Amino acid sequence: MTVSMLGGLLMSALLLWTPLALAALGGLLHRVSGVVNIGLEGQMLTGALVGAVVSGATGDWALGVLAAGAAGGLIGLLMSLCITRLGANEIIAGLGFTIVLSGLIGYLLRSVFDVSGTLRVAGLDPLPRILGLDPLFWLTIIFVPLIGWSLRNTVAGLRLRATGDGFDAANALGLPANGIRDIAGTLAGVFAGIAGSHLVLGQVGLFNENMVAGRGFIALAAFYFGRARPLPTALACLLFAVFDAAQARLQTAGVPAQLIQTLPYVVVIAVLTATAVRGVRGRVRRAG
Amino acid sequence: MSVCPRSNPDKYSRVLTSGFRAVVPFVIALVIGGAVLLATGHNPLAFYQLLVRESFGGTDRIAATLSAATPLLFTGLATAIAFRAGVFNVGVEGGFVLGGLTGATVALHAGLLAGCVAGALAGVLVSALPAWLKARWNVDEVVTTLMSNFVVAGLTGWLVTAFLQAKGVANSATPLIPRSAWLPDLLPPYGLTSGVLIALVLVMLYAVWIKHSVLGYELRQTGLNPRFSAAQGIRVGRVIIVSMLISGAIAGLGGAAHALGVVHRFVDGFSPGYGFTGIAVALLGRNSAVGVVLGAVLFGALASAGTTAQLFSDIPLDIVDVLSGTVMVFAVIRLWRQR
Numbered sequence: 283m284t285v286s287m288l289g290g291l292l293m294s295a296l297l298l299w300t301p302l303a304l305a306a307l308g309g310l311l312h313r314v315s316g317v318v319n320i321g322l323e324g325q326m327l328t329g330a331l332v333g334a335v336v337s338g339a340t341g342d343w344a345l346g347v348l349a350a351g352a353a354g355g356l357i358g359l360l361m362s363l364c365i366t367r368l369g370a371n372e373i374i375a376g377l378g379f380t381i382v383l384s385g386l387i388g389y390l391l392r393s394v395f396d397v398s399g400t401l402r403v404a405g406l407d408p409l410p411r412i413l414g415l416d417p418l419f420w421l422t423i424i425f426v427p428l429i430g431w432s433l434r435n436t437v438a439g440l441r442l443r444a445t446g447d448g449f450d451a452a453n454a455l456g457l458p459a460n461g462i463r464d465i466a467g468t469l470a471g472v473f474a475g476i477a478g479s480h481l482v483l484g485q486v487g488l489f490n491e492n493m494v495a496g497r498g499f500i501a502l503a504a505f506y507f508g509r510a511r512p513l514p515t516a517l518a519c520l521l522f523a524v525f526d527a528a529q530a531r532l533q534t535a536g537v538p539a540q541l542i543q544t545l546p547y548v549v550v551i552a553v554l555t556a557t558a559v560r561g562v563r564g565r566v567r568r569a570g
Numbered sequence: 571m572s573v574c575p576r577s578n579p580d581k582y583s584r585v586l587t588s589g590f591r592a593v594v595p596f597v598i599a600l601v602i603g604g605a606v607l608l609a610t611g612h613n614p615l616a617f618y619q620l621l622v623r624e625s626f627g628g629t630d631r632i633a634a635t636l637s638a639a640t641p642l643l644f645t646g647l648a649t650a651i652a653f654r655a656g657v658f659n660v661g662v663e664g665g666f667v668l669g670g671l672t673g674a675t676v677a678l679h680a681g682l683l684a685g686c687v688a689g690a691l692a693g694v695l696v697s698a699l700p701a702w703l704k705a706r707w708n709v710d711e712v713v714t715t716l717m718s719n720f721v722v723a724g725l726t727g728w729l730v731t732a733f734l735q736a737k738g739v740a741n742s743a744t745p746l747i748p749r750s751a752w753l754p755d756l757l758p759p760y761g762l763t764s765g766v767l768i769a770l771v772l773v774m775l776y777a778v779w780i781k782h783s784v785l786g787y788e789l790r791q792t793g794l795n796p797r798f799s800a801a802q803g804i805r806v807g808r809v810i811i812v813s814m815l816i817s818g819a820i821a822g823l824g825g826a827a828h829a830l831g832v833v834h835r836f837v838d839g840f841s842p843g844y845g846f847t848g849i850a851v852a853l854l855g856r857n858s859a860v861g862v863v864l865g866a867v868l869f870g871a872l873a874s875a876g877t878t879a880q881l882f883s884d885i886p887l888d889i890v891d892v893l894s895g896t897v898m899v900f901a902v903i904r905l906w907r908q909r
Binding site for chain 2 (some may be wrong): 562
């Protein structure tokens with residue numbers, strides 16, 4: 283493998299990394315507040331569609347990204363309200379929202395936009411390049427240490443962690459624990475929505491109803507793998523992005539793409555098992 | 571939902587409440603779906619009328635509804651059994667898909683019965699690892715079963731393209747199963763297979779078993795309160811594993827029945843989310859036998875009527891996903907409040 287091939291691989295991996303890492307950071311915030319967000323997939327899809335339409339209508343990529351974040355945030359808030367106020371199970375609510383959103387988007391594509399599955403938006407304004415990469419990439423690069431620092435050193439970060447670590451204790455101390463979870467859920471939606479817009483504006487240039495293709499679940503895998511810490515989570519996303527970018531190249535070397543695609547999911551099962559085994563062993567040791 | 575009047579007033583009110591609880595999420599879904607239809611310039615009432623006519627208006631339509639309900643009976647029952655034991659198995663989709671591939675492949679060489687058995691075993695295989703991890707190490711089964719769906723999807727896709735691909739077929743599909751190994755049709759012109767009978771028998775067995783067997787009792791107790799059950803001497807780990815393995819077997823058998831009865835081969839993308847709709851079926855039916863049947867028929871009716879309604883009106887089938895996803899979200903809201 284030559285240097286230029288490696289460079290090409292790295293560049294495409296970084297391109298694929300941005301949406302994964304953005305969505306994973308959003309899911310991470312929600313996870314830190316104590317909720318597992320299975321709805322990232324649907325929120326990304328919504329962000330992708332809204333980003334494409336608004337960017338096309340206004341001719342401005344920034345407005346497209348903002349609108350995608352707003353749409354994702356609205357859905358994140360609705361989902362969070364179902365979980366915090368109505369007591370819905372977070373897993374079912376996440377799956378249900380993803381099913382509703384993909385159904386709704388498929389419905390809108392066919393009945394309003396009158397296309398089957400793929401929407402080409404006229405006048406779509408793609409993301410510009412800064413130092414060879416798009417602004418959302420740089421934004422994500424800044425977010426990783428920023429979120430890590432904020433979680434450790436700010437009041438908001440402390441409250442978020444307190445809500446996740448001891449929901450009842452946080453409530454008893456007078457923190458609006460449900461409200462904090464709603465904020466985290468909204469933020470998760472904003473991040474996932476922006477991540478979705480990157481798929482359209484930063485990568486493909488058109489919208490397809492299957493374009494998220496499990497990335498929301500891979501983001502979930504990433505923050506599980508990174509145990510809800512920003513840097514390990516971002517690195518896990520990089521690992522998955524490299525797998526994704528290397529797929530085509532590995533396939534010519536005889537490694538089937540379908541198996542590479544299952545790697546993130548296998549990794550999550552392994553990580554969860556390792557964590558649980560260590561937890562049980564630790565408890566036994568303390569007890570003995 | 572039909573409410574059968576009984577002489578016993580307590581029983582009557584209980585049936586009424588559970589019926590009411592099942593109707594509420596469905597009504598909310600119809601309202602939200604109606605809002606979507608209105609906003610896009612369609613008449614929701616006319617569409618819902620069309621749906622009802624297309625699902626129950628005539629023998630052929632009823633047969634189509636039952637045919638669409640069959641995979642959901644399997645996946646709904648598989649989900650309900652695990653949920654009843656308090657195990658949150660969302661991996662039925664994976665069991666269904668691997669069961670379909672295994673069933674289709676084995677039936678190709680060894681016939682109908684072997685295909686069904688192999689499908690069920692494949693389903694057991696999918697659920698075995700999350701079950702053991704949950705019982706032995708208390709690994710969160712929700713995430714492991716969810717992830718196993720994606721692993722199975724990749725694995726079956728690879729197996730089909732690498733080894734089992736039929737010659738001369740453009741998409742990833744296994745060879746057509748010989749007619750002798752097909753599940754027989756019930757109503758020959760209408761394409762309703764005997765898979766629906768297998769599913770209904772299983773649901774009836776479940777109804778009796780969960781109420782009147784020791785293991786069924788242990789399963790219900792574990793679902794209600796695992797710590798109390800453990801204190802009572804119920805081996806909770808064993809109950810969890812058994813419920814997951816049965817759940818997997820039914821999911822796998824469902825996949826095999828779908829392959830041998832309807833598709834007559836395995837195709838990549840074989841299940842349009844039957845496992846996930848099965849979750850909605852189980853939740854709406856509150857994990858009871860009658861509830862699973864009603865839920866499966868309801869969602870089956872939506873799917874079959876949605877397909878034909880698409881032909882008569884310009885309303886895309888996707889509206890059905892909006893309805894079933896909404897039912898799912900709101901069904902759990904009621905469920906978890908109740909607990």
